[in-house]
Amino acid sequence: MSGTPATEQWANVMKRSAFYLSDGTGITAETLGHSMLSQFGDIEFVQITLPFVQSDEQTREAVARINKAAAEDGAKPVVFSTLVNTDHRAILHSCDALILDLFGAFLRPLEDELGVRSNHKINQSHAIRDAESYRIRINAVHFALDNDDGARTRHYDQADIILIGVSRSGKTPTCLYLALQFGLFTANYPLTEDDFDDLRLPKALVEHKHKLFGLTIDADRLSAIRSERKAGSKYASPRQCDMELRALEAMYNKHNIPYLDATELSIEEISTRVLAMKGLQRRLQ
Amino acid sequence: MSGTPATEQWANVMKRSAFYLSDGTGITAETLGHSMLSQFGDIEFVQITLPFVQSDEQTREAVARINKAAAEDGAKPVVFSTLVNTDHRAILHSCDALILDLFGAFLRPLEDELGVRSNHKINQSHAIRDAESYRIRINAVHFALDNDDGARTRHYDQADIILIGVSRSGKTPTCLYLALQFGLFTANYPLTEDDFDDLRLPKALVEHKHKLFGLTIDADRLSAIRSERKAGSKYASPRQCDMELRALEAMYNKHNIPYLDATELSIEEISTRVLAMKGLQRRLQ
Numbered sequence A, B: 001m002s003g004t005p006a007t008e009q010w011a012n013v014m015k016r017s018a019f020y021l022s023d024g025t026g027i028t029a030e031t032l033g034h035s036m037l038s039q040f041g042d043i044e045f046v047q048i049t050l051p052f053v054q055s056d057e058q059t060r061e062a063v064a065r066i067n068k069a070a071a072e073d074g075a076k077p078v079v080f081s082t083l084v085n086t087d088h089r090a091i092l093h094s095c096d097a098l099i100l101d102l103f104g105a106f107l108r109p110l111e112d113e114l115g116v117r118s119n120h121k122i123n124q125s126h127a128i129r130d131a132e133s134y135r136i137r138i139n140a141v142h143f144a145l146d147n148d149d150g151a152r153t154r155h156y157d158q159a160d161i162i163l164i165g166v167s168r169s170g171k172t173p174t175c176l177y178l179a180l181q182f183g184l185f186t187a188n189y190p191l192t193e194d195d196f197d198d199l200r201l202p203k204a205l206v207e208h209k210h211k212l213f214g215l216t217i218d219a220d221r222l223s224a225i226r227s228e229r230k231a232g233s234k235y236a237s238p239r240q241c242d243m244e245l246r247a248l249e250a251m252y253n254k255h256n257i258p259y260l261d262a263t264e265l266s267i268e269e270i271s272t273r274v275l276a277m278k279g280l281q282r283r284l285q
Helices: A006-014 A027-037 A056-073 A086-092 A102-114 A131-146 A171-182 A219-229 A238-254 A267-278 B006-014 B027-037 B056-073 B086-092 B102-114 B131-146 B171-182 B219-229 B238-254 B267-278
Strands: A015-021 A044-050 A078-081 A098-101 A161-165 A186-190 A212-216 A259-261 B015-021 B044-050 B078-081 B098-101 B161-165 B186-190 B212-216 B259-261
Touching: A015 A027, A015 A056, A027 A044, A027 A078, A027 A102, A027 B027, A027 B102, A044 A056, A056 A086, A078 A086, A078 A102, A078 B102, A086 A098, A098 A102, A098 B102, A102 B027, A102 B078, A102 B098, A102 B102, A131 A171, A131 A186, A131 B171, A131 B219, A161 A171, A161 A267, A171 A186, A171 A267, A171 B131, A171 B171, A212 A238, A212 A267, A219 A238, A219 B131, A259 A267, B015 B027, B015 B056, B027 B044, B027 B078, B027 B102, B044 B056, B056 B086, B078 B086, B078 B102, B086 B098, B098 B102, B131 B171, B131 B186, B161 B171, B161 B267, B171 B186, B171 B267, B212 B238, B212 B267, B219 B238, B259 B267
Parallel strands: A015 A044, A015 A078, A078 A098, A161 A186, A161 A212, A212 A259, B015 B044, B015 B078, B078 B098, B161 B186, B161 B212, B212 B259
Antiparallel strands: none
């Protein structure tokens, strides 16, 4: 055999296994991993999360699984690890992979700067820090549900923010994200054709104008999203979507309501931008 | 002046500023930062996120802000940075802080292993990867809302999982988290006193038994959570909570329904454990 067939070589280069290894949920490792790997758009990563690795035995099982992937792929897997325990990290470093060891890289400089040793306790990060945070979060989620889609407006005095926009422009997922991640009390109110006749703000919103934040979206995108729900309807037609969105933006401008075009943004981006633009303080860290 | 007053010294040691710096949402930096800082339980961190830092000018503003904190605190702030741009990172490194530079630490080894240069594009990680992911996510969130709290049961054939448990045991936030983060179709169904008489599964659940997952919680904790909603009620009494939870667990055991005690767990932990215990594949990476 004098060479590697082109297809096999191609497969080796363009496809990799990526592992997220953690003594907890794996969310930290995943978040960083997604962020780093998104920088390599041409490579396809097969991603596997191995959470709750909390013993020597479980670490060895993880190593075996990573080594198996290395053998099958014919290329080293990339491992993002947030293992904290020193023994487990030593076991991990025996495996046939590129290991990006977050605690290994950053814990020592942090300890040196802070002048204290860390407690090296596993699974700290997503543990309930206190009952108070849990309470805030649960209450925020239930507030978002109770005040979704204009269902009720009488609790708007308790809201931190009221998102407005047309149907299916991303209000509900954004409200839920703001509630779950930041503990904010969020309401949302749908603007419909009836509201656009004279561009007046609906009565329920007038006295809470300072809490309003608008979302808008590209008409074709909106039409595609609405078509999933009601294909072929007037509601989903590009013409109707375009009409609603023009009126909507005129309304935002008329009443000086800050707003954002959500077309190219993820829920995370919309949420953090809303937070920044409204100057809102989160209730959860 | 021959020394530092004890209180000032104490303040220097026990309180620090922590910055999360990003060209995007800041979520990656925050997630890692929370995880690392949770290892230093005795220090109080004042945490500030500086998202969407995307120009030289904005980077210099961030540096000024960090240096100001350093001067005020009399101690170096800790900076978790996910800046990708090489120029911006160079500006950042001029500041008076401990800089934990995620791309600086990991991008080069990753490039070397993968044999390609990364694109060094800013703000990649939370961008919408494709319209398909966005669609899955929105649909999952709306499914969770439509199938919350036993409101409807006729779509259970489309559900990936059906969470069950007593009122206020964390079903709703867990379902929403599973929908938002993993794109799973989640329903939840509340079990009440009426269901406990003969420990039979409610009719709506019987044919979907393989999709059921139970939550339970400590009775005192449940009583405290319910008291927020209806203080002094029978519903919130420790006796009632205890009675419901005993019956609930008997029901789980009788029908071999996998379940989890959520008392000491965050929503993230409950969600990732449910995923692992049910062997569910996420629909979003």
